[in-house]
Amino acid sequence: MTTTLEPGTRPKTTTSSMDDREKLAHLRSQLPAVDQTGYFNAGTNGPLPQCALDAMIDAARRECDAGRIIPGVYEGGWKRNQRIRVLLGDMLGADPSEIALTHSTSEGIGTVLSGIEWQRGDEVVTTTLEHPGLFVPLSQIAHRYGIRLRIIDIGDGGGDVTSTLEAAMSPRTRVVALSHVMWSSGAVAPLRDVAAMARAHHALTLVDAAQAAGQVPIDLHEMGVDAYAIPGQKWLCGPEATGALYVRADRMADIQPTHPRYAQTDGNGYLLPVAGANRFEIGQFFGPAILAQEAALTWLRDEVGLDWAYSRVAALGQRCWEALAAIEGVTMASPKDKIAGLVCFQIPGMAPPDIAAKLYERGETIRYVAYPPGPAVARVSTGWWNSAEEIDRLADGVRAVVADHHRGTAQAIPASGMPA
Numbered sequence: 001m002t003t004t005l006e007p008g009t010r011p012k013t014t015t016s017s018m019d020d021r022e023k024l025a026h027l028r029s030q031l032p033a034v035d036q037t038g039y040f041n042a043g044t045n046g047p048l049p050q051c052a053l054d055a056m057i058d059a060a061r062r063e064c065d066a067g068r069i070i071p072g073v074y075e076g077g078w079k080r081n082q083r084i085r086v087l088l089g090d091m092l093g094a095d096p097s098e099i100a101l102t103h104s105t106s107e108g109i110g111t112v113l114s115g116i117e118w119q120r121g122d123e124v125v126t127t128t129l130e131h132p133g134l135f136v137p138l139s140q141i142a143h144r145y146g147i148r149l150r151i152i153d154i155g156d157g158g159g160d161v162t163s164t165l166e167a168a169m170s171p172r173t174r175v176v177a178l179s180h181v182m183w184s185s186g187a188v189a190p191l192r193d194v195a196a197m198a199r200a201h202h203a204l205t206l207v208d209a210a211q212a213a214g215q216v217p218i219d220l221h222e223m224g225v226d227a228y229a230i231p232g233q234k235w236l237c238g239p240e241a242t243g244a245l246y247v248r249a250d251r252m253a254d255i256q257p258t259h260p261r262y263a264q265t266d267g268n269g270y271l272l273p274v275a276g277a278n279r280f281e282i283g284q285f286f287g288p289a290i291l292a293q294e295a296a297l298t299w300l301r302d303e304v305g306l307d308w309a310y311s312r313v314a315a316l317g318q319r320c321w322e323a324l325a326a327i328e329g330v331t332m333a334s335p336k337d338k339i340a341g342l343v344c345f346q347i348p349g350m351a352p353p354d355i356a357a358k359l360y361e362r363g364e365t366i367r368y369v370a371y372p373p374g375p376a377v378a379r380v381s382t383g384w385w386n387s388a389e390e391i392d393r394l395a396d397g398v399r400a401v402v403a404d405h406h407r408g409t410a411q412a413i414p415a416s417g418m419p420a
């Protein structure tokens with residue numbers, strides 16, 4: 001189905017007279033993927049709403065039919081990109097001039113790390129719970145510039161993260177780099193405290209917010225972080241190859257644009273960085289994807305309601321934690337009072353990829369994560385689109401997987417104790 005959709009001007013279809021159950025049913029009807037399996041994997045990719053698909057198809061069709069470069073296309077693209085910066089600025093508590101569009105979280109992180117004028121012997125403080133999207137560029141700058149990485153063990157992220165990181169700070173620390181929501185434990189980092197601590201040590205705070213955007217409330221000015229990289233495709237339900245990087249206005253000059261776009265010249269070929277964070281934007285964007293991102297963000301803001309979404313994610317996260325913790329044979333790997341919608345667990349003796357595969361056979365889509373030095377865990381993402389009944393059904397599935405595993409183990413090890 002294609003429509004002539006103008007993102008941002010869609011008539012609102014949820015109403016204040018709907019109760020939560022009606023509203024949820026209505027919204028779910030616009031997320032086709034959530035009826036295929038129990039959809040518990042926004043941590044990798046969220047479900048794509050119908051309006052985003054329509055916007056993408058519609059834009060791609062227009063490009064094909066009318067021609068990709070016709071008068072007005074460039075101007076339309078600039079306006080479209082600016083609309084996304086405004087939407088994201090509002091959503092994240094930032095000024096639109098502090099938002100650069102990117103193609104992924106990793107791109108935003110790489111842009112910051114490759115834009116700092118490093119000196120041999122500088123230090124970066126980070127944690128044991130980071131994703132390769134942060135570890136890999138950190139390793140690269142360590143190797144390239146002789147930077148010392150201080151990878152600090154913060155356990156499951158549920159303790160006093162700020163003090164633990166502060167103990168590793170030195171006069172050479174240039175950057176404190178960490179996730180807002182830890183991908184392998186679900187812990188939400190105390191970013192305001194971490195940013196204040198880093199600032200007191202004259203270090204810049206770089207945040208991997210791949211799991212945070214759309215999962216937890218964000219107010220960047222209030223948190224005081226310096227750089228914050230988000231994806232479009234996870235909890236914000238946009239398409240892949242979309243994302244954004246926030247750079248705080250007063251930190252803009254501390255980061256060089258490593259890949260300046262050709263539009264940033266004075267007409268004589270001299271580099272003339274644009275005033276805002278869009279100086280960090282790399283290459284071109286795929287218009288249909290950006291329009292789909294705009295449609296998804298607008299839908300989240302106007303129809304779903306961000307506060308409604310955040311509070312559902314957190315409440316379902318708690319329900320999920322409790323339901324899984326009650327299963328004999330399950331070990332929880334998330335600090336209950338520090339999480340929102342990422343719930344991590346283990347079944348001792350069973351590899352997390354097998355747990356995810358067995359649950360998928362039972363109609364539940366979760367994910368495993370395993371990247372040293374972090375833990376190997378099975379991970380449930382509780383999206384606002386999930387219902388309490390779905391959480392309970394998932395817990396039943398986990399209980400059955402545990403029982404199958406124990407049955408299989410008992411069969412494989414006969415009474416003599418020797419493996420069969």
Ligand SMILES: Cc1ncc(COP(=O)(O)O)c(C=O)c1O
Pocket residue numbers: 043044103104105106107130131133134179181182183208210211230231232243
């Ligand atoms: C914490 C974290 N950081 C970074 C990434 C990479 O995100 P992207 O694919 O947007 O670069 C992920 C993806 O799973 C993640 O969970």
